[in-house]
Amino acid sequence: MELALRKLFYVMPFLFGIGFIAPLIAQTMAYWDVAAPFGMSRIAFGLMIGAPWGLYAMLRGRWI
Amino acid sequence: MTEQLRLAPTPAAEALSADAPAFPLGRGGDLDKHVRVDLLRQEKAIAKKYYAIGQAIRWKYVVATLLGFGLWVSLFPLTMLGIVPLWAAFIVSYLIATAGYVTAHEAMHSTIGRKGTKGWFWNELTGQLSMIPLMFPFSIARATHLQHHRFPNDPLRDPDYPDGAPNLRAALWKAWLNRQPGKTAQAHHIKKVMLEQVGTPEARRALKETALVQLAGTLFFIGMALAGYAMEIAMVWWLPRWLALIHTHVFFSWETHHPQTGRGRYDNTRIFKSSVGSFLSMWIEFHLVHHLYPNIPMHLTKKAYFEMKPVLEARGVDCSAH
Numbered sequence: 001m002e003l004a005l006r007k008l009f010y011v012m013p014f015l016f017g018i019g020f021i022a023p024l025i026a027q028t029m030a031y032w033d034v035a036a037p038f039g040m041s042r043i044a045f046g047l048m049i050g051a052p053w054g055l056y057a058m059l060r061g062r063w064i
Numbered sequence: 065m066t067e068q069l070r071l072a073p074t075p076a077a078e079a080l081s082a083d084a085p086a087f088p089l090g091r092g093g094d095l096d097k098h099v100r101v102d103l104l105r106q107e108k109a110i111a112k113k114y115y116a117i118g119q120a121i122r123w124k125y126v127v128a129t130l131l132g133f134g135l136w137v138s139l140f141p142l143t144m145l146g147i148v149p150l151w152a153a154f155i156v157s158y159l160i161a162t163a164g165y166v167t168a169h170e171a172m173h174s175t176i177g178r179k180g181t182k183g184w185f186w187n188e189l190t191g192q193l194s195m196i197p198l199m200f201p202f203s204i205a206r207a208t209h210l211q212h213h214r215f216p217n218d219p220l221r222d223p224d225y226p227d228g229a230p231n232l233r234a235a236l237w238k239a240w241l242n243r244q245p246g247k248t249a250q251a252h253h254i255k256k257v258m259l260e261q262v263g264t265p266e267a268r269r270a271l272k273e274t275a276l277v278q279l280a281g282t283l284f285f286i287g288m289a290l291a292g293y294a295m296e297i298a299m300v301w302w303l304p305r306w307l308a309l310i311h312t313h314v315f316f317s318w319e320t321h322h323p324q325t326g327r328g329r330y331d332n333t334r335i336f337k338s339s340v341g342s343f344l345s346m347w348i349e350f351h352l353v354h355h356l357y358p359n360i361p362m363h364l365t366k367k368a369y370f371e372m373k374p375v376l377e378a379r380g381v382d383c384s385a386h
Contacts, residue, residue, distance in 0.1 A: 005275055012282060013245050019286035020302075024294035031295060061246015 010058065017054015022046035095379070106375045111357040114368040118361040122176045125361070126186045129167045133193040136160045136300075143296045150299040157300050161197035161308035165316065166346045166362055168194035172206040173358045198312075199281040199305055203270035208254055211262055213358060216332035217324040223257045226250045227317040228324045232339055235318040239310040315340050320351040329356065330376070335369065336385045342366075349386065352376070 025046035029036065036045035057063045095103070139157055142148040170176055171191030177183020191202035208223035215221035226242055227250075229235035242250035251274075258267040288297045315338060326332045333355045338345035347362060350369040354360065360368050369376075369386065377383050 005279070008279065009245075009275070012279075015286065016282060020282075020289045020294065020297075023289040023292075024298055027289075027292065027294045057245060062241065062244035062248065064240075 013057035013063070014051070014054040017050040017052075017057065018047060020050075021053060022050030025049055099378075103375050103378055107356065107372060110368060110372045110375070111360060113371075114360045114364045115357070118175060118359070118364055122170075122183070122361070123186075125167050125170050125176055126190050129164070129190045129194050132160045132164060132167070133196065136197055139300045140296065143300055144293055150295060153296075154299045154304055157197065157304035158307050158311075161304050162311050162344075163346065164194040164197050165308070165312045168202060168205060169209070170361055171202065172209045175359050175361055197301070197305060198308060199278060199301075201270065201273040201277045203266070204254070204258075204274045207258060207262060207267050207270045211257060213355065215261075215327075216355065217321055217327050221257060221261045223250075223254045224317045224321070225324065226253050227313050228322070229318060230323075232314070232319075235314045235322075236310065239313040239318070242313065243306075243309060311340075311344075315345050316348055319345075320348055330379055330381050334385075335376075335381070335383055352381065 022043060023046060026042035029042045029045070036042045040048075053063070136157060139148060139153045143150055143153045168191045171187045171194065174184075174187055176190050177185070177187035188202070191206065195202045195205055212222050212224045217225065219225050227235070227238065229238045241248040255271060258271055285297055285302060288294070319336065319338060320333050322334075330352070333351045335352050336349055338349050342349060347366050348354075350365040353365040353369045353372060354362065357368070373383050
């Protein structure tokens with residue numbers, strides 16, 4: 001149980017990046033009526049930022 | 065006697081004076097034992113008075129918590145329905161989360177009700193509800209805070225020690241770093257202190273609760289974002305929580321104990337002017353009074369301080385800030 005929790009906490013920044021940051025970016029763009037570049041959907045654009053950012057935070061141990 | 069001591073000239077000048085005492089009476093550590101005992105007696109009498117005042121109005125903390133928590137919860141549907149603008153909800157939520165630490169702090173010291181009394185239920189309820197906006201269980205907040213009171217500024221035993229920084233800018237950056245997921249996280253220090261220094265079953269349970277609460281909170285954020293409410297959650301909980309955590313760690317912890325050098329009864333914290341003023345620092349500028357007498361409610365420490373000031377000055381405490 002403790003090991004599973006530890007692993008879950010390790011990958012949590014990545015999950016947060018795709019599960020929270022990505023929809024937050026997409027919904028914020030929709031709120032301000034901003035279109036995603038290159039004909040992408042807003043959520044795809046959000047994932048393009050949220051996923052690597054979360055991965056960076058997971059591997060580096062900090063978001064910035 | 066106190067006034068005489070406060071105005072006492074240097075020992076060399078005293079020797080020339082006609083009404084000089086039989087032996088030199090200095091400040092702080094130079095004080096005669098009988099003087100120290102007398103000063104402590106005066107201190108305690110003032111503390112007793114403010115403790116009694118605090119007990120008479122302790123229900124205000126419960127009411128403030130219930131109103132604040134109710135308002136905070138209501139921000140979710142109110143923003144989702146577009147009744148309250150997100151920017152306004154953000155400010156209100158930030159203030160509630162920050163002030164929530166103050167009401168929880170009273171509960172940590174059981175000033176609302178001691179265990180075994182009728183007030184205990186309200187004490188615990190106040191503590192639990194107040195900490196929810198910060199997504200930090202009351203159990204670990206109380207355990208770490210009481211440990212901090214036992215060993216203030218101790219690098220190995222004070223859970224708040226990682227808040228230390230040379231200046232305000234560094235303290236703000238440190239507060240950010242301490243909340244990051246990796247090695248810089250203060251959580252590692254807290255876990256070490258709780259397991260190795262406190263080591264009680266309550267401390268272990270508090271650590272488990274912390275992990276579960278933070279996991280549940282993060283999953284709630286993700287769930288709400290996927291349901292289409294990412295902006296509402298970000299502005300009502302995620303961002304205000306972040307700001308409140310940095311606020312509490314910098315202005316309630318770092319600034320009160322800076323530069324973290326003293327560990328004695330009168331020098332482990334200080335009397336100072338807060339960088340954010342009295343209101344936003346929630347009157348923590350008189351933190352020495354709190355460490356001397358933790359059962360005096362925070363909002364009464366200012367009045368208690370001004371009454372205690374001559375006694376503290378006689379002790380050698382630097383009271384120049386207020």
